Amino acid sequence: MSKTEEPTAGDGGSNHLPIYQHRKTLVDAVSANQFLIVTGETGSGKTTQLPQYLYQAGLCRYGKIAVTQPRRVAAITVAQRVSHEMGVRLGLEVGYLVRFDDCTTKDTLIKYMTDGCMLRDILGDPGLIPYSVVILDEVHERSLNTDVLLGLLKKTPSRGFRGRTVPLKVVVMSATLETEKLSAFLDNCPVFTIPGRTFPVKELFCGLIGPKDKESSVYVKEVVKMALNVHTSEASGDILVFLTGQSEIEKACDLLFEKAESIDYRYDMHDRSVEGLLILPLYGSMPTDQQRQIFQPAPAGIRKCVVATNIAATSLTISGIRYIVDSGFVKQLNHNSRVGLDILEVVPISKSEAQQRAGRAGRTSAGKCFRIYSKDFWETCMPEYTVPEIQRTSLTSVVLTLKCLGVHDVIRFPYLDRPEERFILTALKQLYQYDAIDRKGDVTRLGRLMVELPLPPGLSRALLKSASLGCEELLLPVAAMLSVENILIRPGRPEKQKQAEVVHKELAACAGSCNDFLELRCIFEKCKTSDNPSTWCKNHWIHWRAVKSAFSVETQLRDILLRLKQQKDFPKETFRGRSSELLRQCLCLGYFTNVARRSVGKAFCTMDGHGSTVHIHPSSSLFGQELQLDWIIFHDVLVTGRVYVRTVCPIRYEWVRDLLPKLHEIDVYELSSVAREEVTDEEMARWEKKRAAQRQTDTSEDASKKLEKRNSESSISEARARYLQRKRNRIQAKDS
């Protein structure tokens, strides 16, 4: 094992951190307890120091120390820093593991990794044999994967489990919030608090937005006013403005120039600066070369004003920030199981999130946080904590992962915050529809194959179908392109927008038009075979960063498929049909839950039982051709004024005819016993009888007629009316 079990000095510089004086107590606490919670503000050094202390104290004798992070960059940069402090080469004693980048060896003892990679590790080795300590970091962020890990590690592998020689130790690190709840969750384990080293931030409520202003987008205007106010009346120091998204940020930046002009500031369009104020937008899909300026200090006498999304709250740290202007809103993706859709909506942030934002001003000196909303807004509109991701998102992948790990009772699984039962049942229903689990709730062979692929289950299924037909080359680029961020660039300025639109239309036409999935494949191939991919992207208004990561994803998926195909029971099928229809027929196997049939005019009607009315999004290559289409499948949904489907492909009814009845074969409530693994023999018998009866009627009555009945116009409009009524009730309830 390690040659250095004696304490090492490293490169120094860390001995003065607040955590240093608690060194021995911390090591003793980890040694004495199975669970430990360590809490402390940013700057306490817990992420970089604790693993080193444990290592120096010899806790690596029986295995590695794993430290999980919700983000890749964090895992990489922290590992770099720790290896430097310890004076060892990165990738040897200290390393990191993130997707596409494994910088570890089998001898690595301190391993920083993303929570997603840890989950993969567990799937391959539920006993976590190589590890002696697992440290979950940033638990207060409540990322989906960290929450799943927390539940899994609560029943931590003990001595003897799958060959473990010592029990696994679990350390949970979190900001000061909710530590009591965490301790109660982990068998009332001790909580260790480390003093932080941050500067005080004065928090001011400016009252420009009250509880009644929730719907409006007035926050853009008010935020601009506030930022200029800070610029004219506060001492030197950079400003960080928190807004909701790209278009709001662009708007705010434009307004900043205009307003600045009217209050007699010189306005220089070229470098986007008002005299004394350098205005810099910052959001995720921005090219990295444009982001660089944000991290450079402003020239002497100039104040930087960064207008950013939530990306600046956790993912990126900008030094020199002294003032925060907080809009109080965020864009959040919420899964609505009632309509079966994910909806991206603007919502007020939580109080803990507001504190997080304010904290960004106190990293290097004392700061001020200007909240554009009133104290009343704070008290009546903002929840204490952000609803954790596990309670807001589709659980299909999570439930499949749990089932594969032998957690069959996915309802009574120890969640720190339990998702609504309905969400869990919906996930089970989807897995059943994809044949990933059977009627008893057991994972099928297909389900075991699906869990290996880092894709949404539907897409996994489509890809596996293509692999069993031997035509995975067709689908691999599509699956890769669908799993990366936005491909098409949408410029902020209208004239550029037109330009981009023309080029994108040409690309769609190249792909034979009329199939957005094919267009993605076409972009992938054209870019890949071009002499200079990045220039090709620039010329075609395509995000090079996105396509580049699609290349990596494709390679990864290809490798996984290759491995899976070597299993001797990997399914093999032959395709009888037109080769031009091969791609679309494979897609149907993953997207038959997203089938829509043309209804009145240009509207379509989903066939999943919700019978929602959807429209083809204007960015689709099928837009404007609705009247020639009868049946479509779609990849995703966007809810704005209307419900839009994007990434669309026309299909023939025959391709989904035999699949659609599966959507109505089982009711969610029937799955409640499946979820709890309490399916009785009588229940199975009843079920078989019902299915037999169903098969009988299916032969006597045309299946498509039955489907039509289920999705008849009247039932759709009734469902819609019910939904709208509920929505009205909700709004009324919120207002009162």
Place this chain on the structure above:
DNA sequence: GAGCACTGC
């Protein structure tokens, strides 16, 4: 004829 936060495998 619209306007899409952020992560992660």
